[in-house]
Amino acid sequence: MPWKEPGKGDKDPWNSGNQQPPDLEEVFRNVNSRLRSILGGGGGNSGRKSDSSGTGGMFGILLVALLLWIGWDAVHIVDEAEQGVVLRFGAYHRTLSPGINLTFPRPFETMTVVNVSNVRSLEDRGHMLTEDENLVEFNYKVQYRIAAAQDFLFEVRDPEATVKHAAESALRESVGTNPLDAILEGNQRETVRIETQRVLQETLDRYQAGIQVTQVNFTDVSVPAQVREAYSDVIRAREDRERYIEEARVHANSVVPEARGQAARVIQEAEGYKAATVALADGEAQRFILMLREYQKAPEITRKRLYLQTMENVFARSQKVLLDADSNGNVLYLPLDGLGGNTSSRGALMPPVVTPDGGPVGENQATSRTSRREGRQ
Numbered sequence: 366m367p368w369k370e371p372g373k374g375d376k377d378p379w380n381s382g383n384q385q386p387p388d389l390e391e392v393f394r395n396v397n398s399r400l401r402s403i404l405g406g407g408g409g410n411s412g413r414k415s416d417s418s419g420t421g422g423m424f425g426i427l428l429v430a431l432l433l434w435i436g437w438d439a440v441h442i443v444d445e446a447e448q449g450v451v452l453r454f455g456a457y458h459r460t461l462s463p464g465i466n467l468t469f470p471r472p473f474e475t476m477t478v479v480n481v482s483n484v485r486s487l488e489d490r491g492h493m494l495t496e497d498e499n500l501v502e503f504n505y506k507v508q509y510r511i512a513a514a515q516d517f518l519f520e521v522r523d524p525e526a527t528v529k530h531a532a533e534s535a536l537r538e539s540v541g542t543n544p545l546d547a548i549l550e551g552n553q554r555e556t557v558r559i560e561t562q563r564v565l566q567e568t569l570d571r572y573q574a575g576i577q578v579t580q581v582n583f584t585d586v587s588v589p590a591q592v593r594e595a596y597s598d599v600i601r602a603r604e605d606r607e608r609y610i611e612e613a614r615v616h617a618n619s620v621v622p623e624a625r626g627q628a629a630r631v632i633q634e635a636e637g638y639k640a641a642t643v644a645l646a647d648g649e650a651q652r653f654i655l656m657l658r659e660y661q662k663a664p665e666i667t668r669k670r671l672y673l674q675t676m677e678n679v680f681a682r683s684q685k686v687l688l689d690a691d692s693n694g695n696v697l698y699l700p701l702d703g704l705g706g707n708t709s710s711r712g713a714l715m716p717p718v719v720t721p722d723g724g725p726v727g728e729n730q731a732t733s734r735t736s737r738r739e740g741r742q
Contacts, residue, residue, distance in 0.1 A: 438470040446482035448514040451475070460515055479514035484579060487528055492589060493537050499545035500592060504585035507532045507565070509578045516575025527574055528565075532581070535564035546603075548586060558583060 442465055443449045449461030451468055452475045461468075461476065468474040490504045509528060511517045521527045539560040540548065547553035562581040569576045588596045660667040 435470050439468055441466045441468060441476055443478065446480055447478050448481050450477045450479060450514050450518055452477070457515060457519060477518065479511060479517065481511045481514060484508050484510050485525075487525065487532070488584075489529055489533065491533055491536070493540040495540055495545040495548065496542055497544045499596075500589055501540065501545055501548060502585075502587050502589050503536060503540070503583060505532070505536060505561075506580075506582045506584055507578065508580040508582075509576050511575060512577040513575035516573050518575075520573045520575060524574055524576060527572060528569070528576060531568040531572070532561070532565050535561045535568060538564055545588075549588070554583065554586065 441449060441461065443461050443463045445463045447463065449466060451458045451461060453469070453473065458474065466476075468476055485508070487507045487509070488505070489507075490502065492500055492502050495501055507528060517524055536557075539557045542560075543553050543557055548557060558581055562578055565581065566578045569578065587593075656667070656671075
């Protein structure tokens, strides 16, 4: 659209004609007059009215500023995850819960907002001495949150340093009651972690630090670099020990059952021999008792029968030769070596048989005569 149109004047922005910018002093005077009229003032021409209206206006401005400052400094909105700690003249007075809360403005009361839901963490590392006087290095992490805002602010000077020192002390106490092998192999590491968290919480409660420990974790557990080579030798020695123990166990498992079997066999044989000996002794005793009864009934007959049975047993185990002589009758020849049970005497040469004319006879003649003699008997 053109700047100059018939009947609409000149609208050139670079040439505004005789128009002037507004005067700032006049604007301030207009604002001041309006405030005076609102806060107590009407306008007049006399000096007394002008002074009173000026005083009333300043008082109103101060009153509005005071109300705004009170509203700004006395009304507090506390979030759900926070707690407000109110100090009255520098001393603890109360703790505000989440929501809209009112306090006296400063310098009467001041409020400090503390986040009690945020989980804070602390990481540290240290060298600990185990129960068996070995050195182990721990990298640990402690997570905690504020449980009581009042205690957190006023009971300890530096809460984070307090948590750090208490965690190190608790870890030293827990590690000092466990050997190095159990900690490094992992079967006692969880126990050490739980015990450390328990001792740390008890220490902080004793300090009234207002801190709740949520978790204690071990990020790394190892031996220091200065003693790592020596500990590797210890590990190798331990592995050799376990290997030797396993080999001995295998050998024992193969030898012990065999020895037990042999022992059981010997015991069974001994028990069998015992039973047989006892039974034989019982039988002999019973036989002797029966024989004694028979002997008491007929002593002569029993004595003769025993004699004959004994001689029969003796002759049955020995070699017998009958010799015939004219004047001497039958001669019984008993080889003494045969009586001793020597079976080798059976192959010995028979003694010669003497005939009535003094000459020897053959084996057949001696046999025939012996047969005839037995027939006559």
